[in-house]
Amino acid sequence: MKLSALDYLVCPTCHGAFLLKEGSVVEGGTPGSGTTSEVIEGKLDCANCAKHYAITRGVPRFVDEKSSSKTDIFTGSRFGQSWKSFPRMDERYRQQFLDWTFPVDANYFKDKVILEGGCGKGRHAKIVSESNAKEIFAVDIGDAVDVAFANVGRMPGVHIIQADICDLPFKQSFDFVFSLGVLHHLYDPYKGFLALSKLVKPDGALCVWVYGRENNKWLVTFVNPIRVALTSKLPEIILNPLSAVVAFVLYALVKLFVHPWSLLAKRFRWLPKFYYQDYLSYIARHDFLELHSIVYDHLVTPVAHYIPRGHFSAWFNKIGVADPIIRWHNKNSWTGFYSHKSSEMASMHARVAEPDLSVTQPRYQLEHKNP
Numbered sequence: 001m002k003l004s005a006l007d008y009l010v011c012p013t014c015h016g017a018f019l020l021k022e023g024s025v026v027e028g029g030t031p032g033s034g035t036t037s038e039v040i041e042g043k044l045d046c047a048n049c050a051k052h053y054a055i056t057r058g059v060p061r062f063v064d065e066k067s068s069s070k071t072d073i074f075t076g077s078r079f080g081q082s083w084k085s086f087p088r089m090d091e092r093y094r095q096q097f098l099d100w101t102f103p104v105d106a107n108y109f110k111d112k113v114i115l116e117g118g119c120g121k122g123r124h125a126k127i128v129s130e131s132n133a134k135e136i137f138a139v140d141i142g143d144a145v146d147v148a149f150a151n152v153g154r155m156p157g158v159h160i161i162q163a164d165i166c167d168l169p170f171k172q173s174f175d176f177v178f179s180l181g182v183l184h185h186l187y188d189p190y191k192g193f194l195a196l197s198k199l200v201k202p203d204g205a206l207c208v209w210v211y212g213r214e215n216n217k218w219l220v221t222f223v224n225p226i227r228v229a230l231t232s233k234l235p236e237i238i239l240n241p242l243s244a245v246v247a248f249v250l251y252a253l254v255k256l257f258v259h260p261w262s263l264l265a266k267r268f269r270w271l272p273k274f275y276y277q278d279y280l281s282y283i284a285r286h287d288f289l290e291l292h293s294i295v296y297d298h299l300v301t302p303v304a305h306y307i308p309r310g311h312f313s314a315w316f317n318k319i320g321v322a323d324p325i326i327r328w329h330n331k332n333s334w335t336g337f338y339s340h341k342s343s344e345m346a347s348m349h350a351r352v353a354e355p356d357l358s359v360t361q362p363r364y365q366l367e368h369k370n371p
């Protein structure tokens with residue numbers, strides 16, 4: 001974390017201010033060097049309740065086994081393994097990120113102070129930092145933070161923090177809060193959503209993406225029980241080759257059938273659509289390693305909720321947002337966005353309604369077209 005993070009962090013237990021312990025290892029930040037000070041090893045002492053939180057390998061560690069759900073901590077440890085096995089950064093993540101956050105675009109982040117709940121290997125913090133955000137606090141509950149720090153921790157404005165979304169150590173709220181592919185892995189997804197929404201500034205915005213229940217009955221019925229009973233407990237040495245086998249079948253399917261069919265379907269509009277076509281043709285752009293990582297990611301976690309649209313929009317209503325923008329992404333997941341600024345909401349609604357935006361795939365349906 002950079003020294004400037006001290007302006008934002010607060011003791012998660014009592015909300016007291018932090019003091020950086022003397023003797024902490026701080027790198028960079030010499031005047032004129034163009035770098036900012038990076039705290040690599042040290043301790044944060046709460047001036048109020050005298051609790052201490054370690055900073056190790058560039059990351060302050062706030063996860064407290066007494067206050068977080070055991071399930072969530074276990075989930076974080078499983079994903080930590082996943083990101084250690086698949087740490088690669090890929091240029092294709094940029095478009096994927098913007099597809100998830102649409103109608104937010106890359107210009108949106110400039111000069112903003114941003115929070116990401118569940119950052120994994122840091123692929124989104126990289127894009128946000130490159131888009132000139134002022135600061136991005138990328139939080140994860142598990143060892144993913146070590147991969148994230150190695151990938152992006154020293155980029156301008158990036159702070160990697162190990163903490164639970166439900167027990168965050170911030171005194172300031174944020175211009176923009178986002179969480180992509182995370183809340184459905186929490187023991188209590190709404191609790192995480194609520195915690196994130198409380199950190200949005202009075203004129204800020206929030207964007208979350210979750211697995212949908214609609215169209216995913218096969219995952220709920222067949223994959224979930226196998227994941228819970230078996231694959232989420234398998235050691236890396238077995239899960240890695242097992243997911244490679246599944247990924248190989250998926251790779252052959254999307255490259256040899258789905259992609260050619262989608263190309264033909266663009267030309268011959270009368271060709272029928274098949275089940276899951278939107279999602280499968282979306283992931284057909286990936287190479288084998290990425291598909292391996294996607295399959296591994298699905299099998300490694302002990303918890304995956306598939307959230308019906310009605311529940312998802314009720315989350316927003318419960319926090320007082322009557323009219324969020326909810327999109328059906330690839331016909332198997334939901335993205336929700338709201339901004340407290342009515343002018344911004346109006347322009348985002350207009351973007352969603354715009355048919356000619358440079359979408360890489362048919363990636364959204366307006367609310368009235370949703371099931």
Ligand SMILES: C[S@@+](CC[C@H](N)C(=O)[O-])C[C@H]1O[C@@H](n2cnc3c(N)ncnc32)[C@H](O)[C@@H]1O
Nearest residue numbers: 076079118119120140141142144164165180182
């Ligand atoms: C599927 S990954 C998505 C990561 C990232 N958003 C991305 O798309 O690259 C889910 C991440 O959420 C993290 N996570 C799960 N529960 C969490 C919690 N309660 N607090 C913070 N992070 C959590 C996991 O450790 C994991 O890295």
